[in-house]
Amino acid sequence: MPATTIPDIVIGRLPLYLRALTQFEISGNKVTSSHEMGEYLGISSAQIRKDLLHFGEFGKQGTGYNIRYLKKQLEIILRVNQEWDVALVGAGGVGNAIVNYAGFRGRGFRIAVVFDNDPAKIGQKINELIILSTDQIKIKVSKMKIRIAMVAVPSDEAQTVTNTLVEAGIESILNYAPTSLTVPSKVRIQHIDPVVGLQHMTYYL
DSSP, X not given: OOGGGSOHHHHHHHXXXXXXHHHHXXXXXXEEOHHHHHHHHTOOHHHHHHHHHTXXXXXXXXXXXXXXXXXXXXXXXXXXXXXXXXXXXXXXXXXXXXXXXXGGTTXXXXXXXXXXXXXXXXXXXXXXXXEEEGGGHHHHHHHHTOOEEEEOSXXXXXXXXXXXXXXXXXXXXXXXXXXXXXXXXXXXXXXXXXXXXXXXXXXXX
């Protein structure tokens, strides 16, 4: 089925399924079911089956899913059966945490280059990566053929940085800045704002 016909909310749940399958595999399990995955993730088994059916038949009624096979298929669907280089803009507290986050390893992503506009940080190292000036974004990103970027800069700098990334050829952006960003329709953007998450939770307290 063409990607454009699949609801984005379905695509958003696939990484959760992949994470669950990875945990099941680490635990030594060979087979799972939509019911088991649903209990683990807090998602109905019917929803899981419906989501997976968008991409084909991966299991048999009564026997469940082969964990290794389904995990491999989801990696292919999400295109994380390869390693993607990622450009990071912002070498502050959030940027440092991102570069040092070990969870990227083996899951399809590698922070390949870091940029910042602070003269005191430029030329310094974060986990063996030399921080480059934001003035080099266009040249470096284009030369490295990077298509994904993370933005971890103050909100008043985020749009300018985003514009530069788009001009450099970036097609997908994960935004940690606490502000909404405007991008061309061809560019995919995801916003990560912990305050929004906290405000969502406090409603239930």
